[in-house]
Amino acid sequence: MRYGSLILEKKEYVYLKRILNVSGYAGDFETQNSLQKLSEELKEAQVVDNENMPIDIIRFNSKVSLVFQNGLEKTLQLVIPTDRDVKKHKISILAPMGAALIGYAEGDTIIWDFPGGKHHLKIAGVNQEETVKGLNLVI
Incomplete structure (x- = not known):
């Protein structure tokens, strides 16, 4: 991990914590496990102000280029x-x-x-799009 832990922008972190605390949000076991793992990783995350966010961090609206262990490339x-x-x-x-x-x-x-199943993904590129404004969204 390039920075030693996850890095999240302060408002995005608060938004994530709010939606992860909504009980029963995920309908299936695999999604629930992924969200639980994310909750655990957030406990050790670095939370920074927007102006201090590194440009190469995946955040809300980031476009990400991935390379899967089988060589498949995908952008999302x-x-x-x-x-x-x-x-x-x-x-x-x-x-x-x-x-x-x-x-x-x-x-x-x-x-x-x-x-x-378990997959290895390489993050080949991160491009920032406009961030979500406000994040005072009703959940």
Whole structure:
């Protein structure tokens, strides 16, 4: 891990903690496990102000280029749950893949238990899109 722990922007961290505390949000066992692992990682996360966020950290609205252990390459965008759109490669922070990526940096390798089994992912690139304004969203 490039920075030693997850790095999250302060408002995004608060938003994540709020949605993870909503009991029974995830309907299936695998998603629940991913969200539990993310909750554990958040306990050790570095929380920083927006102006101090490194540019290579995956955060809300980041476009991420991934290389899977089988060589497959994929680009997706990490979004808040209401903005998810599989056809446009926009995945929710609450999806197992979203939970696996948030807070990691370009160049990091992630080992994560997905519904299809344990996978190794290399973060090949991170591009920042406009961040979510306000994050005073009703959950």
